[in-house]
Amino acid sequence: MIPPRKAPIMADVARLAGVSPMTVSRAFKRDGSVSDATRQSILDAADRLGYVFDATASNLRSQRTDFVAVTVPSINNANFAETLRGLSEGLKERGLQILLGYTNYDMAEEERLVEQLLRRRPEAIVVTGGKHTDRCRRLLENASIPVVETWDLPASPIGHVVGFSNAAAVRGMVDHFVARGLTRIAFIGGDADRDTRGTDRRAGFIAAMKAHGLDATRLIAAGTPPISMREGAQAMGRLLETLPDTEAVICVSDLSAYGALTECQRRGVDVPDRIAVAGFGDYEIASICVPSLTTIDPHPHRIGTQTAALILNALGGRITAPAIEQISPALLIRESAR
Amino acid sequence: MIPPRKAPIMADVARLAGVSPMTVSRAFKRDGSVSDATRQSILDAADRLGYVFDATASNLRSQRTDFVAVTVPSINNANFAETLRGLSEGLKERGLQILLGYTNYDMAEEERLVEQLLRRRPEAIVVTGGKHTDRCRRLLENASIPVVETWDLPASPIGHVVGFSNAAAVRGMVDHFVARGLTRIAFIGGDADRDTRGTDRRAGFIAAMKAHGLDATRLIAAGTPPISMREGAQAMGRLLETLPDTEAVICVSDLSAYGALTECQRRGVDVPDRIAVAGFGDYEIASICVPSLTTIDPHPHRIGTQTAALILNALGGRITAPAIEQISPALLIRESAR
DNA sequence: CTGAAAGCGCTAACAT
DNA sequence: ATGTTAGCGCTTTCAG
Numbered sequence: 001m002i003p004p005r006k007a008p009i010m011a012d013v014a015r016l017a018g019v020s021p022m023t024v025s026r027a028f029k030r031d032g033s034v035s036d037a038t039r040q041s042i043l044d045a046a047d048r049l050g051y052v053f054d055a056t057a058s059n060l061r062s063q064r065t066d067f068v069a070v071t072v073p074s075i076n077n078a079n080f081a082e083t084l085r086g087l088s089e090g091l092k093e094r095g096l097q098i099l100l101g102y103t104n105y106d107m108a109e110e111e112r113l114v115e116q117l118l119r120r121r122p123e124a125i126v127v128t129g130g131k132h133t134d135r136c137r138r139l140l141e142n143a144s145i146p147v148v149e150t151w152d153l154p155a156s157p158i159g160h161v162v163g164f165s166n167a168a169a170v171r172g173m174v175d176h177f178v179a180r181g182l183t184r185i186a187f188i189g190g191d192a193d194r195d196t197r198g199t200d201r202r203a204g205f206i207a208a209m210k211a212h213g214l215d216a217t218r219l220i221a222a223g224t225p226p227i228s229m230r231e232g233a234q235a236m237g238r239l240l241e242t243l244p245d246t247e248a249v250i251c252v253s254d255l256s257a258y259g260a261l262t263e264c265q266r267r268g269v270d271v272p273d274r275i276a277v278a279g280f281g282d283y284e285i286a287s288i289c290v291p292s293l294t295t296i297d298p299h300p301h302r303i304g305t306q307t308a309a310l311i312l313n314a315l316g317g318r319i320t321a322p323a324i325e326q327i328s329p330a331l332l333i334r335e336s337a338r
Numbered sequence: 339m340i341p342p343r344k345a346p347i348m349a350d351v352a353r354l355a356g357v358s359p360m361t362v363s364r365a366f367k368r369d370g371s372v373s374d375a376t377r378q379s380i381l382d383a384a385d386r387l388g389y390v391f392d393a394t395a396s397n398l399r400s401q402r403t404d405f406v407a408v409t410v411p412s413i414n415n416a417n418f419a420e421t422l423r424g425l426s427e428g429l430k431e432r433g434l435q436i437l438l439g440y441t442n443y444d445m446a447e448e449e450r451l452v453e454q455l456l457r458r459r460p461e462a463i464v465v466t467g468g469k470h471t472d473r474c475r476r477l478l479e480n481a482s483i484p485v486v487e488t489w490d491l492p493a494s495p496i497g498h499v500v501g502f503s504n505a506a507a508v509r510g511m512v513d514h515f516v517a518r519g520l521t522r523i524a525f526i527g528g529d530a531d532r533d534t535r536g537t538d539r540r541a542g543f544i545a546a547m548k549a550h551g552l553d554a555t556r557l558i559a560a561g562t563p564p565i566s567m568r569e570g571a572q573a574m575g576r577l578l579e580t581l582p583d584t585e586a587v588i589c590v591s592d593l594s595a596y597g598a599l600t601e602c603q604r605r606g607v608d609v610p611d612r613i614a615v616a617g618f619g620d621y622e623i624a625s626i627c628v629p630s631l632t633t634i635d636p637h638p639h640r641i642g643t644q645t646a647a648l649i650l651n652a653l654g655g656r657i658t659a660p661a662i663e664q665i666s667p668a669l670l671i672r673e674s675a676r
Numbered sequence: 677c678t679g680a681a682a683g684c685g686c687t688a689a690c691a692t
Numbered sequence: 693a694t695g696t697t698a699g700c701g702c703t704t705t706c707a708g
Contacts, residue, residue, distance in 0.1 A: 007482065009701060020679050025703060033677055050480045055457040056397040057701035061684050065394060075422055081414030088440075097454065100438050102426075116435065119393040142388045144345065229626040258626070265628045285623065288567040288596070290603045347685060358695050363687060371693060395685035398700050 008049040017045040028053055059121065067099040068311060069122035071113055073129070073195065074226060075102050078283050079300045080128065083150065086304020087126065094312055096123065103128075105194045105225050111136035118143055124311045130154025130163070131196045146314035148307050151197060151298070153326065160314070162307045162325045166197045167204025169296050169329040173250055173278050174208035176331060180338070182247045182276060183214050188235045188260060189252035191221030198225050198252045201280060205250060218243055227252055232259025240267065246275060248337060254279035254286045254295055261289065261336060276337035282330075291335030298329040346387040355383040366391055368433075397459065405437040406649060407460035409451055411467070411533065412564060413440050416621050417638040418466065421488065424642020425464065432650055434461065441466075443532045443563050449474035456481055462649045468492025468501070469534045484652035486645050489535060489636070491664065498652070500645045500663045504535045505542025507634050507667040511588055511616055512546035514669060518676070520586045520614060521552050526573045526598060527590035529559030536563050536590045539618060543588060556581055565590055570597025578605065584613060586675060592617035592624045592633055599627065599674060614675035620668075629673030636667040 014021040019038060026032030027042040034042070045051075059065045068091055072080040088098055101117055103110040111133045117125060124145050130152035132140070140147045140158045147159035154161060177185055187205040190198045202219065209216035222235035232251055236259065239246055251257035257279030264271045271277050271291055279286055282297035306325050313319045352359040357376060364370030365380040372380070383389075397403045406429055410418040426436055439455055441448040449471045455463065462483050468490035470478070478485045478496045485497035492499060515523055525543040528536045540557065547554035560573035570589055574597065577584055589595035595617030602609045609615050609629055617624055620635035644663050651657045 011701080021701090022679060022703075023677085026678085035677065038677085050476075052453070052477070052481075053457045054459065054701055056394065056403065056459050057684095058703070059394040059684095060398045060686085061701075061703045063684070075413065076416055076419035078414055084413055097439075101435075115390070119391045121392065121394050138388075139390070143390075229622050233626060255622075258623075262626050262628050284567050284593075285596075288571060288600050289627075290600050349685085359685090360687075360696080361694055364694085367687095373693065376693080392685055395700095396687075398702085399685075399687045401688095401700070 008051045009054065010051075012049055013042060013046045013051050016049060017042045063121075065121050065123065066096050067120060067122040068096050069099045069101070069114075069117035069120070069125040071101050071103055071110055071117070071125075071127045073103050073105045075100070077226065079281050079298070082300035083128075083304040083307075086301040086306075087308050088304070090305045090308020091311065094315075096311075107131065107133050107136070111139070114139050123315055124148070126150060126307055126311070128152075129196050130157065130161070132158075146311055148310060150303050150307055152200070153324070157322060157324065160310050160319075160323045160325075162303050162310060162327065164298055164327040164329050165204075166200035167207065169280070169298065170201045170204035170250060171208040171211075172329075172331050173294075173296060174205060174212070176333070177248050177250075177276065177278075177337070178212050178214070183212075184218070184243075184245055184247045185209065185214065186218035186220060186239055186243060186246045186249040187252075188220045188222050188227070188232060188239065188249055188256055190223065190225035190227055192224055195225030195252075198227075201252055218246060220249075222252075222256055225252075227256040229255050229259035229262070232256025233263040234259075236260035236263040237267075240264075240269060240275075248276035248278070250278045250280075252280060254281040254283040254293060257293055257295070257336075258285050258289055261291070261293065272335065272337050278337045282332060286332075287334070294334045294337035295332050296329045297332055299327050303327055346389045347392070348389075350387055351380060351384045351389050354387060355380045401459075403459050403461065404434050405458060405460040406434050407437045407439070407452075407455035407458070407463040409439050409441050409448055409455070409463075409465045411441050411443045413438070415564065417619050417636070420638035421466075421642040421645075424639040424644075425646050426642070428643045428646020429649065432653075434649075445469065445471050445474065449477070452477050461653055462486070464488060464645055464649070466490075467534050468495065468499070470496075484649055484657075486648060488641050488645055490538070491662070495660060495662065498645075498648050498657075498661045498663075500641050500648060500665065502636055502665040502667050503542075504538035505545065507618070507636065508539045508542035508588060509546040509549075510667075510669050511632075511634060512543060512550070514671070515586050515588075515614065515616075515675070516550050516552070521550075522556070522581075522583055522585045523547065523552065524556035524558060524577055524581060524584045524587040525590075526558045526560050526565075526570060526577065526587055526594055528561065528563035528565055530562055533563030533590075536565075539590055556584060558587075560590075560594055563590075565594040567593050567597035567600070570594025571601040572597075574598035574601040575605075578602075578607060578613075586614035586616070588616045588618075590618060592619040592621040592631060595631055595633070595674075596623050596627055599629075599631065610673065610675050616675045620670060624670075625672070632672045632675035633670050634667045635670055637665050641665055 027039040101113040126148045152163045206216040220235045223231040279295040286293035286295045365377040439451040464486045490501045544554040558573045561569040617633040624631035624633045
């Protein structure tokens with residue numbers, strides 16, 4: 001058994017390299033003004049000792065963590081993963097790392113998470129959605145770091161926003177169907193208000209149907225958000241049985257829409273001729289499946305890159321006023337609903 | 339403009355509550371021995387001031403961060419997301435948070451990432467896979483924290499292991515096909531060795547075919563890992579054109595397998611009668627799509643929970659020797675290959 | 677380009 | 693149950 005010798009610290013490296021700790025500190029920074037020879041001998045010494053820079057001490061003294069905190073409803077979601085990828089790409093150039101937490105579509109959990117994250121002293125915080133508990137809102141308002149709400153257009157934003165109107169996006173889909181002469185349109189979504197984006201999409205559906213003077217009551221509750229492919233399939237089964245004259249269905253996400261599609265295939269119900277199906281999100285499956293899925297692309301990667309750019313500007317002092325950056329989701333008409 | 343008043347610190351809370359900072363510190367701990375009345379007045383004072391506990395200072399002084407560092411190849415992957423979910427569930431009870439990084443299937447990136455993560459002084463580190471650059475290996479060996487390699491059975495483990503043999507899992511699939519009388523079997527996978535699990539699966543395919551005395555050269559390179567649905571579809575197109583007598587195809591993942599399936603559908607090629615298709619991973623789509631996909635379930639969630647349990651034991655001092663926990667992937671025979 | 681002194685905000689260790 | 697003292701390992705600040 002090796003004696004757990006104490007891990008080397010900067011002073012050890014300094015001693016071995018024959019310089020002061022301060023010079024070692026500078027050698028480990030990008031901009032540190034240290035002669036090339038000195039830096040090299042310091043890095044060699046560090047390597048020889050197996051020294052690993054201690055960010056916890058650096059964080060405390062410099063009051064910088066190079067963290068950006070991010071909350072997402074779920075990590076297992078291709079859309080949010082795309083946003084994270086965009087965010088991470090944009091932040092990487094400034095050496096900012098993402099400190100990630102997921103809320104499981106639960107505002108109380110979000111509140112706990114935000115508090116945990118703020119304790120780590122991130123440089124900025126990004127949250128998904130624009131609805132929060134009162135205390136969560138207060139925590140974010142008082143954090144005195146840049147706050148970005150994404151994937152939504154909150155009625156009263158806390159700070160910056162990079163998002164879009166989920167309701168308006170679905171309205172566009174309803175309009176498209178109506179223009180094609182379809183009127184008996186259903187909506188498959190979650191049965192709870194946990195997922196605020198899903199709730200907004202359903203509200204957008206109802207409002208749009210009413211605006212067209214159409215029946216807005218063909219609402220199928222598919223389960224607790226997030227709705228899986230299987231739940232989408234089950235919901236489609238119920239729809240076909242209870243409202244068999246339905247001509248089109250809009251699903252809260254591509255996953256549920258794909259599930260709905262498979263249910264039609266298993267029952268021999270033709271899509272789109274017998275019933276048109278649309279999803280939301282433009283997941284990869286939407287463009288691959290047969291028939292390919294009509295959907296809405298909310299440009300999740302762009303949400304990430306724009307959020308990153310916003311944060312870099314805010315941290316660089318180039319922004320003072322809160323920015324509201326509106327993303328325009330694209331309606332993608334494919335084979336499942338023409 | 340509000341004067342950016344300095345954020346309150348523990349001493350401010352102590353003053354307002356009329357106690358010493360040490361008592362405030364205790365009030366913020368779970369086990370802190372503080373009278374209920376005192377704790378309440380402290381929490382009230384903290385709330386009034388908008389105090390947020392500073393984990394950076396706590397980390398430095400206590401030499402504890404409550405972080406577990408985790409690297410995954412990609413964040414947008416349902417399998418790794420399941421492992422993360424299991425891990426996160428298991429670690430939550432001890433208040434351990436996950437510090438996540440992704441390597442983009444690149445060992446050089448993994449090395450950079452591991453060094454970044456170790457600087458933050460995690461209590462333990464979990465990596466996906468058992469192949470690393472030499473320096474990355476050294477970093478992990480010298481970290482003097484529990485190290486867990488997952489999703490693989492490394493030839494010479496660094497520390498603990500929770501994984502399975504990707505090669506053996508694919509061998510099981512080949513054996514199944516051969517037992518069914520299929521002999522002209524192809525493999526669709528990545529064209530580079532970036533994804534070591536993918537490479538192991540292909541190696542397992544080749545070895546198994548040779549063991550059966552069969553032609554192991556029907557290898558279709560589908561692109562740079564990770565292989566998308568679209569790349570799976572394109573690869574299937576090439577397979578059908580160049581080796582039209584192929585009876586079965588094993589794909590490196592369910593996503594590429596599903597893509598392959600859709601290509602067959604678009605071309606009117608019957609699955610499984612004309613060609614059988616199998617995937618890997620048991621993603622949700624595998625059980626939903628039509629026909630449903632024969633695949634291998636590597637129990638990703640279980641990998642996460644077992645890794646978490648291992649870490650808790652190791653941190654609790656209940657483990658000394660490195661543990662090798664072998665997961666047994668399950669062969670799931672579905673409609674796409676019977 | 678390099679160094680010395682001081683201290684970031686908490687908590688371990690020791691008291692009472 | 694609560695308080696006092698010291699210090700975690702860096703980097704800010706000020707010198708040279």
